[in-house]
Amino acid sequence: MAHSTFQQTAKLLRQLPGIGRKSAERLSFYFVSDKKKALALSNAIQELVKKMQACKTCGLISESQPCKICSSPKRTRSLLCLVKNAQDALMLERSLAYQGLYHVMGGLLSPLEEVSEEDLNINSLFSRAQALSLENKAPLEILFAFEESAEAEVTMLLIRQKLQELKNLKFTQLGVGVPAGTSLSALDSHTLKKSLLHRTALNTLSDTDTR
Numbered sequence: 486m487a488h489s490t491f492q493q494t495a496k497l498l499r500q501l502p503g504i505g506r507k508s509a510e511r512l513s514f515y516f517v518s519d520k521k522k523a524l525a526l527s528n529a530i531q532e533l534v535k536k537m538q539a540c541k542t543c544g545l546i547s548e549s550q551p552c553k554i555c556s557s558p559k560r561t562r563s564l565l566c567l568v569k570n571a572q573d574a575l576m577l578e579r580s581l582a583y584q585g586l587y588h589v590m591g592g593l594l595s596p597l598e599e600v601s602e603e604d605l606n607i608n609s610l611f612s613r614a615q616a617l618s619l620e621n622k623a624p625l626e627i628l629f630a631f632e633e634s635a636e637a638e639v640t641m642l643l644i645r646q647k648l649q650e651l652k653n654l655k656f657t658q659l660g661v662g663v664p665a666g667t668s669l670s671a672l673d674s675h676t677l678k679k680s681l682l683h684r685t686a687l688n689t690l691s692d693t694d695t696r
């Protein structure tokens with residue numbers, strides 16, 4: 486019964502994150518049964534691919550360059566939140582509790598997943614933090630919004646070492662409510678809000694950290 490177009494669609498769907506064989510086949514059957522919805526989805530994906538791109542300043546996904554958040558006069562420019570990926574920033578936006586700027590790091594250091602320093606947006610972070618810290622009289626707050634993991638710990642340490650020569654910075658991280666090993670995208674808005682409100686200051690780097 487299944488012929489090649491069907492199989493090809495199911496095969497492509499299976500390559501998407503979170504879609505297994507059964508779901509891929511179920512969706513393919515659904516597309517055949519509701520052609521209107523299937524075409525609407527296909528159009529939406531084409532538009533998305535055509536119009537959305539990473540903001541050259543912060544790395545969020547946007548239709549404009551720079552993105553709405555980077556160019557908004559309403560956002561607090563003395564607060565820069567570092568997120569692992571654009572999806573985590575979306576979660577924080579959804580909580581409605583964050584009014585600062587973002588910088589997407591593009592991952593966390595991980596020898597297992599072969600993510601090294603060069604894969605992270607550290608150089609762009611350095612120049613941005615430098616520019617923002619000069620722009621404001623108040624110290625620039627660098628807020629780490631990473632999950633609690635060993636990867637996050639080493640990434641935070643590396644970033645702090647890289648930014649060490651910049652003056653007028655203060656480092657904080659999300660507070661209570663983020664359980665160890667939980668990614669931000671798994672948290673509800675309420676927890677994120679609480680975590681943002683109760684963010685904690687990080688101690689200054691000691692000599693042993695920088696060696």
Ligand SMILES: [Zn+2]
Nearest residue numbers: 540543552555
């Ligand atoms: Zn931006």
